[in-house]
Amino acid sequence: MTARITRRTPAAKSRLAAAGAIAVAGALLVTGCGDQTKDNSNGSGNSDTASSSAAPLAGKLPQAIRDKGVVKVGSDIAYAPVEFKDASGKTVGIDPDLADALGKQLGVTFEFETGTFDTLITGLRSKRYDVAMSAMTDTKDRQEGVDSETGKKVGEGVDFVDYFTAGVSIYTKKGDDQGIKTWSDLCGKKIVLQRGTVSEDLAKAEAEKCPAGRKLSIESFDNDQQAQTRLRAGGADAGSSDFPVAAYAVKTSGGGKDFELVGEQVEAAPYGIAVAKTNTELRDALKAALDAVIENGEYQKIMDKWGVAEGAVDEAVINGGK
The missing domain is CATH 3.40.190.10 (Periplasmic binding protein-like II)
Structure with a gap:
């Protein structure tokens, strides 16, 4: 559930990912079953x-x-x-x-x-x-x-x-990247992601750097699919998850019409x-x-x-x- 760069933020879960295209078989992205x-x-x-x-x-x-x-x-x-x-x-x-x-x-x-x-x-x-x-x-x-x-x-x-x-990646709604290419471009935006991940660590660290009046808003969810749903509905400007997960969502959600990857992955x-x-x-x-x-x-x-x-x-x- 994420996308990334250079700094190593120790704890979060990073479900991160490898560089390169992800040619995954066309299994549908289905929500996980109930907890435990x-x-x-x-x-x-x-x-x-x-x-x-x-x-x-x-x-x-x-x-x-x-x-x-x-x-x-x-x-x-x-x-x-x-x-x-x-x-x-x-x-x-x-x-x-x-x-x-x-x-x-x-x-x-x-x-x-x-x-x-x-x-x-x-x-x-x-x-x-x-x-x-x-x-x-x-x-x-x-x-x-x-x-x-x-x-x-x-x-x-x-x-x-x-x-x-x-490594970790950032993704946006397709055709609406709002100029987001790096984590520093997220100031003044809202990002959705999974709680407890490296994506969340990176977002919190970036939020501390944002200047006054350009706050980075972070909304965290129990799982990555909830974050994707929020972004798909227009409730945020960007999402972040591990590269393989973000790339798979880009490839499969809405038949490839919902999202696009932006910038480079980080934190391999x-x-x-x-x-x-x-x-x-x-x-x-x-x-x-x-x-x-x-x-x-x-x-x-x-x-x-x-x-x-x-x-x-x-x-x-x-x-x-x-």
């Missing part, structure tokens, strides 16, 4: 995936997860093309496809459960989820459990297994699978599985399928965010 709803329809539950006997890396998982055969994933499933519901209600996208590939290596099913983005780490801490996988930007603040706005310690932090690189940074600090065995198993799917070519097929190959990584990295 379990979803088993991401296609990862086939017998081959769930069978640890056929999985080369099953032995690396914690025994408790091997016994139940499921990795519970917290995700904001309203962020096409990273994770979203298709027209049939099935959870699809980059993250679910990658989870399927990881599941085949580990002999488990990745079971997606939807929640608002800014509650996912809390759900991870409370053990509602085993991992959070939701276009979440790996940042030092998140690793250390620091609130990016106050600088105060709010939790024990999480570890990340980084699997993609993305890694997406990571978040894991509790205490669960190093699961973290290391995920890293091994990701390296395996990169090596066997499944990872590249997924990147190509969703048109995001320029955000692909060459290897899994633990806590690579800065």
